Amino acid sequence: EPEVTQTPSHQVTQMGQEVILRCVPISNHLYFYWYRQILGQKVEFLVSFYNNEISEKSEIFDDQFSVERPDGSNFTLKIRSTKLEDSAMYFCASRGPVGSEAFFGQGTRLTVV
Amino acid sequence: AQSVAQPEDQVNVAEGNPLTVKCTYSVSGNPYLFWYVQYPNRGLQFLLKYITGDNLVKGSYGFEAEFNKSQTSFHLKKPSALVSDSALYFCAVRETGGFKTIFGAGTRLFVKA
Numbered sequence: 673e674p675e676v677t678q679t680p681s682h683q684v685t686q687m688g689q690e691v692i693l694r695c696v697p698i699s700n701h702l703y704f705y706w707y708r709q710i711l712g713q714k715v716e717f718l719v720s721f722y723n724n725e726i727s728e729k730s731e732i733f734d735d736q737f738s739v740e741r742p743d744g745s746n747f748t749l750k751i752r753s754t755k756l757e758d759s760a761m762y763f764c765a766s767r768g769p770v771g772s773e774a775f776f777g778q779g780t781r782l783t784v785v
Numbered sequence: 786a787q788s789v790a791q792p793e794d795q796v797n798v799a800e801g802n803p804l805t806v807k808c809t810y811s812v813s814g815n816p817y818l819f820w821y822v823q824y825p826n827r828g829l830q831f832l833l834k835y836i837t838g839d840n841l842v843k844g845s846y847g848f849e850a851e852f853n854k855s856q857t858s859f860h861l862k863k864p865s866a867l868v869s870d871s872a873l874y875f876c877a878v879r880e881t882g883g884f885k886t887i888f889g890a891g892t893r894l895f896v897k898a
Contacts, residue, residue, distance in 0.1 A: 712825075712873065713891065715888040716888075717887060720884040728883075763829065765829075773831045774819075775831065778827060
């Protein structure tokens with residue numbers, strides 16, 4: 673069964689450093705997402721990406737965040753200068769056409785120290 | 786703007802008894818509705834969805850949900866709970882034609898043997 677894969681599974685970084693979280697969505701999917709979850713609580717929408725551009729973003733997704741689809745398979749989330757409050761589980765998701773459900777990766781646990 | 790409410794932080798049920806996890810939503814148009822389950826340190830797994838048609842939808846692991854347009858609800862149900870159903874359950878909504886899927890705060894289900 674196709675799946676969304678995320679690397680690394682756990683990333684520890686110092687405050688102020690840049691991090692890149694990587695995702696390989698399901699190959700024929702068209703819509704790509706990043707969500708975050710703090711301490712196993714609410715799943716918060718960060719950004720959606722379609723047709724090689726951001727289609728929607730939340731208030732959380734400020735200038736410190738960026739996304740990129742550098743080739744036909746990868747989808748990345750970059751945090752330019754990490755803060756302690758960026759510590760969370762980050763989930764990548766992808767989906768197919770209208771009406772389809774999103775498939776989630778296993779997440780990257782980001783710890784900012 | 787779309788939103789999802791899960792009024793119960795936690796639901797406790799005895800094994801073999803029926804379970805219900807409640808969800809209400811708010812969207813400006815017709816909704817796509819989803820239920821996901823999350824086990825500890827894992828990603829979100831899709832359970833079922835309502836797109837259109839029959840108000841009662843059936844999904845994985847014996848779960849079902851009923852769409853009620855007048856009450857804007859989409860409650861998750863299972864006739865006979867298992868201990869292995871214990872997990873965190875998320876209701877989610879996406880507007881028809883929209884990009885992002887918004888999640889409720891989650892309901893923790895405990896099934897006692």
